[in-house]
Amino acid sequence: MARDRWASPTGPxxxxxxxxxxxxxxxxxxxxxxxxVATGPVPIPIWQVIRELADRLPLIDVDSSLSPADQAxxxxxxxxxxxxxxxxxxxxxGSGAAYQGVFRNPLADPYLLGIAxxxxxxxxxxxxxxxxxxxxxxxxxxxxxxxxxxxxVAAAGTLSTRRGSSGSPATLILxxxxxxxxxxxxxTFIQQQNSETLQQVFAWILGRLSTAxxxxxxxxxxxxxxxxxxxxxxxxSLDVLAVGDEEATTLGLRPxxxxxxxxxxxxxxxxxxVAVSGLIGFVGLVVPHAVRMLAGxxxxxxxxxxxxxxxAFLALADVVARTVRSPAELPIGVITAFIGAPFFxxxxxxxxxx
Amino acid sequence: xxxxxxxxxxxxxxxxxxxxxxxxxxxFDLTVPGGSWLAVIGPNGAGKTSLMRTLAxxxxxxxxxxxxxxxxxxxxxxxxxxxxxxxxxxxxxxxGIGVFEYALLGRSPHQGLxxxxxxxxxxxxSEVLVRLELDGFAYRSVDTLSGGERQRVVVARALVxxxxxxxxxxxTSFLDLGHQLEVLELIAxxxxxxxLTVISTLHDLAVAGQFADVVAVLDDGHxxxxxxxAEVLTPEIIANHWGVHADSxxxxxxxxTVTVHxxxxx
Numbered sequence: 001m002a003r004d005r006w007a008s009p010t011g012p013x014x015x016x017x018x019x020x021x022x023x024x025x026x027x028x029x030x031x032x033x034x035x036x037v038a039t040g041p042v043p044i045p046i047w048q049v050i051r052e053l054a055d056r057l058p059l060i061d062v063d064s065s066l067s068p069a070d071q072a073x074x075x076x077x078x079x080x081x082x083x084x085x086x087x088x089x090x091x092x093x094g095s096g097a098a099y100q101g102v103f104r105n106p107l108a109d110p111y112l113l114g115i116a117x118x119x120x121x122x123x124x125x126x127x128x129x130x131x132x133x134x135x136x137x138x139x140x141x142x143x144x145x146x147x148x149x150x151x152x153v154a155a156a157g158t159l160s161t162r163r164g165s166s167g168s169p170a171t172l173i174l175x176x177x178x179x180x181x182x183x184x185x186x187x188t189f190i191q192q193q194n195s196e197t198l199q200q201v202f203a204w205i206l207g208r209l210s211t212a213x214x215x216x217x218x219x220x221x222x223x224x225x226x227x228x229x230x231x232x233x234x235x236x237s238l239d240v241l242a243v244g245d246e247e248a249t250t251l252g253l254r255p256x257x258x259x260x261x262x263x264x265x266x267x268x269x270x271x272x273x274v275a276v277s278g279l280i281g282f283v284g285l286v287v288p289h290a291v292r293m294l295a296g297x298x299x300x301x302x303x304x305x306x307x308x309x310x311x312a313f314l315a316l317a318d319v320v321a322r323t324v325r326s327p328a329e330l331p332i333g334v335i336t337a338f339i340g341a342p343f344f345x346x347x348x349x350x351x352x353x354x
Numbered sequence: 355x356x357x358x359x360x361x362x363x364x365x366x367x368x369x370x371x372x373x374x375x376x377x378x379x380x381x382f383d384l385t386v387p388g389g390s391w392l393a394v395i396g397p398n399g400a401g402k403t404s405l406m407r408t409l410a411x412x413x414x415x416x417x418x419x420x421x422x423x424x425x426x427x428x429x430x431x432x433x434x435x436x437x438x439x440x441x442x443x444x445x446x447x448x449x450g451i452g453v454f455e456y457a458l459l460g461r462s463p464h465q466g467l468x469x470x471x472x473x474x475x476x477x478x479x480s481e482v483l484v485r486l487e488l489d490g491f492a493y494r495s496v497d498t499l500s501g502g503e504r505q506r507v508v509v510a511r512a513l514v515x516x517x518x519x520x521x522x523x524x525x526t527s528f529l530d531l532g533h534q535l536e537v538l539e540l541i542a543x544x545x546x547x548x549x550l551t552v553i554s555t556l557h558d559l560a561v562a563g564q565f566a567d568v569v570a571v572l573d574d575g576h577x578x579x580x581x582x583x584a585e586v587l588t589p590e591i592i593a594n595h596w597g598v599h600a601d602s603x604x605x606x607x608x609x610x611t612v613t614v615h616x617x618x619x620x
Contacts, residue, residue: 234468235468236468239455243446246442247446250435250442251460251515253431297448297449
């Protein structure tokens with residue numbers, strides 16, 4: 001069996017991350033970063049990109065022989081966008097993997113508990129109220145989207161809980177669906193009342209990774225750190241939780257506490273990602289599944305590899321989105337589905353035929 | 355393989371459970387001496403699984419469950435999991451999980467808050483898999499095993515937990531006769547090796563008579579009677595609570611052979 005290749009001295013088991021998979025994940029991120037920085041209206045040779053990126057690493061001093069203009073393109077235009085793609089992709093895929101683990105449901109995605117609807121409502125209110133004109137120093141749309149998303153998750157969590165005991169996963173999902181519908185109804189109503197901003201609202205909802213410098217990355221970074229650290233600390237608990245609440249309890253785990261902590265970390269990351277990028281679908285669902293099919297189902301693999309491959313996948317999808325109809329851009333959600341779906345079906349079929 | 359050194363007693367006192375307004379367990383009192391095998395028998399819906407869950411700590415109840423010298427209700431979940439391991443009636447097997455990975459989950463109560471497995475955890479798991487002759491399957495997916503093999507894997511997880519008490523809820527309900535005996539004989543051997551206290555529900559009276567040294571009859575949430583198999587598995591008690599006609603023969607070693615007769619039209 002293919003998994004035996006990842007053998008360790010005490011057992012070729014899939015319950016460890018394994019150096020090779022980690023190396024593959026990091027390599028995919030580096031490749032995506034180099035391609036992302038090299039590609040654009042002004043072509044920059046790949047080897048020069050590699051030298052320029054390496055030069056910024058500590059203790060390494062190489063001359064990339066890039067002109068100051070090219071350096072500006074690399075560091076002010078392309079690098080922030082690539083980094084944003086890596087972060088958003090990592091957060092969506094990682095939180096998707098966490099949601100699927102917590103709910104033990106393969107169809108769970110990062111938008112399950114109303115994050116998409118909450119963010120949509122928040123962004124719509126900010127756009128319709130023209131808060132951009134009112135607030136000069138900071139873009140209020142991502143902030144409003146972030147608050148909307150967190151409000152929706154908090155509402156779903158609170159409404160599924162009663163008499164002090166936190167509800168079952170199924171109750172939480174149903175509460176999330178109800179909250180999402182309610183928020184979407186309000187959002188649609190507001191949108192209909194303000195048709196002059198319709199196009200702006202739609203553009204936001206479709207999702208994009210356009211940046212102006214490093215602002216979005218800085219906005220996202222603190223939440224990304226909290227989410228990633230939280231998810232990486234919980235991989236062992238998620239593996240125990242995979243046998244269900246009752247058995248996990250008899251193994252010494254506190255399922256409700258674990259579920260609450262993981263959902264908080266994942267929701268914070270997903271909400272922050274959505275706030276800066278809009279609703280990019282598919283990544284949170286497909287990347288974790290592809291990882292499971294290729295590397296095994298232990299969260300010790302699924303979570304870190306989803307973070308890495310998710311980031312690489314979205315950064316590459318963004319390259320396609322900004323090149324195929326250059327100088328126009330395609331919505332990145334179109335690309336993620338267009339590339340992701342056939343790739344996913346390919347893996348699915350390969351797995352089904354032994 | 356480690357043995358726990360000292361066998362641990364289990365006691366229920368005045369344990370009652372109410373589920374959805376119905377009393378499924380009513381003032382259950384029983385002491386199981388350390389190192390013995392208790393079989394709880396009774397018709398469907400008697401409250402057997404609920405009784406096991408009060409011991410496992412997964413069902414709210416009144417009254418006290420004592421494990422060794424301590425009140426189980428005041429015990430942190432992790433501490434309880436170091437004292438008793440549960441083989442559930444319907445184990446949840448995560449899709450695609452490997453045999454080694456699944457058995458390794460049994461080390462969870464011995465691990466830190468991050469549940470990361472040490473080399474010792476891996477070694478203990480390997481030892482148990484070798485003991486149960488599962489080492490050949492170690493990297494197979496549990497999904498691909500037969501019913502008997504799968505049940506041994508679940509027992510392996512419980513043994514990896516390295517507890518003095520083993521709780522088995524209908525451990526053989528989906529196995530054919532040969533595999534039923536295989537699993538129960540294995541548990542009997544392990545009990546002798548590790549001085550385990552075994553608490554089980556068994557729906558099969560014949561099996562209970564062969565393996566247990568304490569039998570408790572539960573009917574409609576009440577403890578009807580308990581004692582050695584020879585005292586409990588009598589034709590009268592069987593007729594009263596199961597409504598079937600049976601003969602029972604006490605063997606030299608104190609075990610009981612129960613033969614159930616078909617009801618014929620009169």
